[in-house]
Amino acid sequence: MLNYEQKQKRKINTVFIDSNLIHLKKDFLGWHVIHPWKNSDGTINWFNFLTGGxxxxxxxxxxxxxxxxxxxxxxxxxxxxxxxxxxxxxxxxxxxxxxxxxxxxxxx
Incomplete structure (x- = not known):
């Protein structure tokens, strides 16, 4: 079972840079830009789903x-x-x- 700190490390952070929404995730190697397949409103982002970002x-x-x-x-x-x-x-x-x-x- 993961404790609270481990869950927070796996959390996806969103950042606004030049009016663009960028999703960041931290793992043991550092921060990485990720391309989630699901939008924040719950709909499927087909471009990310089919192409991997x-x-x-x-x-x-x-x-x-x-x-x-x-x-x-x-x-x-x-x-x-x-x-x-x-x-x-x-x-x-x-x-x-x-x-x-x-x-x-x-x-x-």
Whole structure:
């Protein structure tokens, strides 16, 4: 259970700078600007909810997801080719071609 001081440290502070409302949160590394997904009146801030506060964060997340999903797709397609090589001895030449004509991969 958190005591009162620990709860106050996790509290979000709002600051007005040049007529802009900025939300700050303190953690063990210091103060950080945060982008809450909910407005003060209770409505959803869709820009912050979908992008994480900036288009740059969204671009980074989409790039990471595409890299990971591409690696998973490439791995599974290569494994399916390899499994089909062992299942069907007729397609051995196609399998050798897929893996660069290396004879040590498939020995009939």
């Amino acid at each position: 900036s288009w740059w964060h969204l671009l980074i997340m989409v790039t990471l997801v595409l890299i990971i999903s591409g690696a998973i797709f490439e791995y599974t397609s290569n494994m399916n080719i390899l499994i089909s090589c062992f299942d069907n001895s007729i397609a051995l030449e196609n399998c050798k071609e897929s893996f660069g004509f290396q004879d040590y991969l498939i020995n009939p």
